[in-house]
Amino acid sequence: MSELQAAVERAAAQSTVAPGIAAAAAAAATTSRKGLASVGGRPGAGPAAKAARASKRGSFALPLPLADAAGRLGEAVASAADASVVARKLSGRFKAAAPGDPAATPLALASLTGADLDSLPLPTASPSSASTIPAVGLISAESLWFAAEGRDRLRLNLLATVPWLRPFLRGDFWVETLNFKIIAPLYAAYVAYLFLGPQDRAHSFGLNLFWCWWWPGIFLIYPALGRVWCAVCPFMIYGELVQRLRKATGAKLRRWPKESIEAWGPWFLYGLFFGILVWERVWELGMGMRERERREREGRGLAAVDAGGRAGGGGGLLATGQWAEVRGWRKRKAFLGLEGARHARANPTPRPLLTLFGIPKYTGDHAALSSWLLLLITAGAMVCSFFFEKRLWCRYLCPIGGMNGMFAKLAATELRARQGVCAAQCDTYHCYKGGPAEEPEGLETDGCPLGSHPAQLKDNRHCVLCMECLKACPHRSVEFRLRIPGADLVAAHEATHAELGMLFMLLGAVGVHHLPAVAAQFGVLGDGAWVGVAAAPSFLSWHAAAAAAAMLAPWALVYGLDTAGRAWLSTERAAAGGSPSSTSSTPVSYSASPALARAAAAAAGQPAPFIRLAYGYLPLTWAATLAHYEESALREAGTVGRVFVEGLPGGLLPASSLPVFIADPAVVTFVQGATLLTGLALGLGLTRKIGGRPWKDIGLQCAGMVAVTAELWWLIVK
16 A cells, blocks of 8 residues: 555544545545646645645644545646546546555446436435445545635625525426426417418517527527527427427337537537528528618619610510518518519519518528528427436527526536535435435426536536526535636536537528628629529528628638738747747547646647637627627617508407607617727627736737627627
């Protein structure tokens, strides 16, 4: 037995504290953000050393001999490059890998390795329950308070400070009553209205609600409540209804194919979202008021030209002012557009150039097309729920869910559980896997619908704030906290290539919404020529290709600047007498430990790896998308009452008596500009924080962000 191991056992014999805390301190040194200094070689800065100093001050009941042993053990193993290496040393699926090696409880192993609990065997009785004192070398999640210490700083538990919040969130209204008695029938009526009601945006209450209220509203929710929309999402409400019907018939739902869906699920989500955005652009869904006004000006010009042609004896055109009948209670007439006029030259009988689901293309914002989009996502949720348990669609495949999870990392709130309480008092895992009511206050639930344990969450991506864990927990371990916005992005959040691709896709989608202006800016089409080009037979493929290129452009630009910046730093370092280096050669697993990734990059004289540094664009992407929809929110959302009344059959109510609220264009411009500048400031600050280097070392990356903002300003504000 080594001298170090003997010291740990001697310290354990003198204390009632779980001896596994010493071994856990070693693992925490590689996983804790504050413990990284031990890896870098600065003594006295790791969590174990902090534990020893705190023990001397008497701030917690950890005897000095144990703290000293923990610190020495931590220094001995802190040189491991990845927390998973330590985890493999510490546990062989809860069995000692070799005589004398310590074992780990489920929560501890999940915390160390980043694995989901459902991939680990859950014991019926936890070895870390309050009635059991762990043996020497057994690592419990309670022991990992070292690693959790930094993440829990600067947090305010709202459940303790707002008296009415806990009863409300644990009650039936949130979310059972709200979802199945209110939202479910309203959603069915809403989809039917989109199909059967007025089809143009000026008269459709459904389109006004969708494009002018929901889209800007959900982006305003992200900074406060993250992914809370998914808790009341009608797509998955109908998915859960399918699951309840299946269970009522005795069907057994399948478990998730974790390995395969973790590999291809995020890319399926990315591809589906990419296709939806291209479809929106080609069929011009969600067109802003500014672009529609520009189309009207171009249409009036064409009408004058056409009138002159007819007066001179020329052939008549179906000019932009011509109307065509479409479905609706009042048979409202929708705009065909200039391409219809061009097409009519060779076709005496007017008909649209292209149709989808029987709907003529370029009829403005056609409500039925938006309804088909909603039904597409709802169908995906229902099909997945028919075969699999919980919310597989919501966690892995839903494009809206993926977007919500990404932006939730910016939120100023989080839901987490206290690891010490979970480890010391819980042996059921009802918050995660569901189960019956449990004393003293645990309620019967089906467990987390996204398959997450609140003590294991690294970020907000896989938490929808449904509060199932809060209802199930009998020990008041679950907390709903106020925190610094974006705290996930500088801590141990999960960075993936698919999510990063979606980030830049959404940033490029802002340009896609302004594609005619982009085409004119780069000289592809002149002013007023965008509508006319639609007469070309190849317009559909050309339009789709242009939209795809616009969504890929931000990624290419940012990656190129990042590569150039790192090459410049390597050259500078070589010129200064050092050796050029690259973070690509370091053995650190970037996705597993962001702190280690930053340390390894810093040792090489580089900012954090691109997959992490590029998340600095997340605030700018949020701000740019919100700024785009602010025009609709400020200029059209205030007309929703009048639009609703005008769409009622038979003119039941006088619409002229209802007030409208339309912001002045100068106000809209100011708000959009302020939003973009806020996103830029937050993005630059976050890039500096994630990069962990002086401004001069990330100069090209920051210059790229400023350039992207300037382009967005020209498209949205100017």
